[in-house]
Amino acid sequence: MTEKHLSSQFDSELNGVSSRVMELGGLAESQIRLAIYALLQFDVESADRVIATEDSLNAMEVEIDRELSSIIARRQPTARDLRLLIAISKATANLERVGDEAHRIARMVKSIIESGSSRQLPTTELRIAAELASGLLRKALDSFARLDTAAALSILKEDDLIDQEFDGFVRKLVTYMMEDPRTISPSLDLVFVAKAIERIGDHAKNIAEFVIYIVKGADVRHTPMKEIESAVQ
Numbered sequence: 224m225t226e227k228h229l230s231s232q233f234d235s236e237l238n239g240v241s242s243r244v245m246e247l248g249g250l251a252e253s254q255i256r257l258a259i260y261a262l263l264q265f266d267v268e269s270a271d272r273v274i275a276t277e278d279s280l281n282a283m284e285v286e287i288d289r290e291l292s293s294i295i296a297r298r299q300p301t302a303r304d305l306r307l308l309i310a311i312s313k314a315t316a317n318l319e320r321v322g323d324e325a326h327r328i329a330r331m332v333k334s335i336i337e338s339g340s341s342r343q344l345p346t347t348e349l350r351i352a353a354e355l356a357s358g359l360l361r362k363a364l365d366s367f368a369r370l371d372t373a374a375a376l377s378i379l380k381e382d383d384l385i386d387q388e389f390d391g392f393v394r395k396l397v398t399y400m401m402e403d404p405r406t407i408s409p410s411l412d413l414v415f416v417a418k419a420i421e422r423i424g425d426h427a428k429n430i431a432e433f434v435i436y437i438v439k440g441a442d443v444r445h446t447p448m449k450e451i452e453s454a455v456q
Contacts, residue, residue, distance in 0.1 A: 240291060244367070325419075372435050
């Protein structure tokens with residue numbers, strides 16, 4: 224077998240596993256949208272669909288990890304390709320956790336509905352944060368597919384907006400609970416929903432950091448923004 228043939232086959236395997244990551248990302252994104260719909264509409268059926276789909280998402284993560292282990296064992300990839308494989312593994316883990324957060328939102332929605340207090344809660348206040356988080360994940364997946372470091376850098380900056388929305392919502396919810404103590408229990412469920420939305424943004428941010436790692440070879444986790452900007456240039 225020629226070196227060119229080996230290289231072509233390796234590229235084909237990389238493309239295949241990358242496609243699987245995009246498929247996983249699409250499933251995670253749809254889970255978020257459905258979970259948020261369940262929240263805003265208090266739709267038990269949609270919440271149940273999110274919960275039922277989690278096993279499929281988990282199975283895809285396991286399959287991708289198995290493929291990655293096989294490629295590393297057989298191909299002994301070079302430094303850049305190894306960075307790509309490591310980043311794919313980490314991105315896959317983050318996408319699985321996005322699915323976990325969607326599952327958590329769905330469970331909290333069901334709990335709120337069962338409490339009978341659903342119509343009294345300010346759930347629409349979470350719409351902006353949810354749209355930001357969902358949009359950020361979509362951008363992160365696009366950045367990962369194109370290995371676009373400029374887009375990745377933009378995502379890192381946007382994540383702060385979701386954190387601000389979370390902080391503002393919690394402050395409003397505390398005031399709401401003080402005015403009507405009967406809503407304390409379902410309101411706490413809503414805090415968990417808000418936290419899950421914030422974490423989805425964090426996972427999108429992590430994926431963006433992996434894009435920079437692949438392209439630039441720089442680990443920018445826990446790094447000041449000025450240093451990240453310097454690494455991307």
